[in-house]
Amino acid sequence: MSDHLAAGYDLVVFDLDGVVYLIDEPIDGAPEAIGRLRAARTPVAYATNNASRRAADVAGALTRMGVPAEPAEVLTSAGAAAALLAEKLPQGSPVLVVGADALRAEVRDAGLVPVEKSEDEPAAVVQGYGPEVGWRVLAEAALAVRAGALWVATNTDRTLPSPRGPLPGNGSLVAVLRTALDRDPDLVVGKPEPALFTTAAAQSRASHPLVVGDRLDTDIQGAVTAGMDSLLVLTGVSTPADLLAAAPERRPTFVAADLAGLFRPADELRVPLEAGESGGWTVTRDPGTTTLSGAGDPVTALRLLCAATWNGVPLPALRAGSPEARDLFRAWGR
Template sequence: MSDYILGSHQPLAASYPLALVDLDGVAYKGHLPIEYAAESLVSARNSGLALVFVTNNASREPEDVAGQLTGLDIPTSPHEVMTAAQACARLLRSHVQPGAKVLVVGGAGLLTAVQAEGYTVVSSTDDEPDAVAQGFHPSLGWEHLAEGAYAVSRGAIHVASNLDLSLPTARGYAPGNGALVGAVQAATGVKPFSAGKPSPAMYDMALEKAGVSSALVVGDRLDTDLAGARAGGYHGLHVLTGVNSARDDILALPQERPHFIARDLRGLLETQPEVTRENEWFICNDARVRILDGALNIDSAGEPDELDIVRASCNAVWSFVDEGGEFDNTSIPHFSTL
């Protein structure tokens, strides 16, 4: 079960040279802090863990992101930020040569990144752009999307910073870049290339920049953060402070499964309990679960931590469905503390 939930006898911060940390839903939510995030990240860094903040948000400059983190008591330099805008601009090189004309549909972060890669930024389809680079910005409107659609319809390569359908804010979840990219795709019938997670491109770029060969991916979304970890061959820590829940972990698709689960970023400073198997039982500390007649069966003896139940349940359910079993999703209990 080396590809399932793993254990670690030492804190995760001591097990990896670098952590690739998502922002929204992990380090903060919208413009609000997340409990334990600042002190956990600072402690992990002080213990020797290097940090790079990797975000699918392409609307902001690395300096702005670093400033926000620093204002939330997570001292950060722009060099510790990797944005989807930077990855999008780098991905353009796979399709058009530097110096080509690029229509940017997005914010200042994407504009700066595209210029930094040596492209000529234009503002109109009438300028005959060779490519369209699209990233999220709250000010984008119909005219911007229409301009992108006109250019793509005329043959311009379409590259998106990410395809996230939703964007976490302090008030809830709003339409993300994927929703806006979908409008251009619907109008043109052309599927865009994507640079953001779940592509591991940003992770690979961050490791190359840091000069290390391994890293721990830390995120709140299975379909982007953790899928990117799986796609790139990295271990992933899912923190339950954002989009996806513990129930989602148990039901995760193979390509989106985490290797570790924690309530929040304190998990970086903690050891991770191992999940073992004895006959049909999967055991994590005091938690014992099995699959009985296609349903999750939890041993009622003792008072195991709910997170240990989740860890054991992940390996039990994943093993069962990977062997072709049909799992009863309704058998997953409500976790009151997660």
């Protein structure tokens, strides 16, 4: 048996926002954890739905944060979307870009021509996150899609994590067009689609990769779809309450407070924990209620409670049987 979780895998694929950094600030302990993986010669890759930066820019930003990275290790939804369009459209086709300069550059490098107006008769609209996206370009995109352009979204993340709390993400901007057009995008490229993960594994020739993410609806669901093990870290968007209520297709293999969990024994992170008692916590089930008592590591309590909620116990039926459990529920927003 491997002495810690990461040692059991031949590639670790990290999401970025909410896992390695928040906006441009590294999350405490993240550079040290990734440095430890590199020291052990464990291959790493980074798969991000954020389409506002190119791979080289992401690698440079990571390196400045103390996480040395190469562009080849970074897979972005912008690059994946441009590659997909290049497969579907003739070279030189006009594509209306809704997003940042990075997405525009990826489209251009794929042999397509970025345009800004529906009058340019774009063959496709590609939509990715960009902090400057506004009504004017969204209006042009709506007109182009109505005229028959293929509509491709890099991702549908409703929010982006930040030190100030969740901010509107590309999914919120996609929702603007969805409302105006009364239809969904033709294609969504990024997570939870598995392509970023399967491409990372293929590039590293990995047979047993681990996906690390902070979002159940993108990172974890994408890993499940790709048939890969996953670790949910609680440093970003998804909360303990979200995990308790997770549908089967959004359930991780492991859960940890942060990236330090990569160096704990896998059996201390596996979810759900069916034992009913562990690490100072006890879960008892009575007709109509499930009670958490005792004290200890919050992640252990979460794993124990997932065994209940994932087997049909509704969240309102959870009860606190000790002051520590009551404090924990309050911290989880229950």
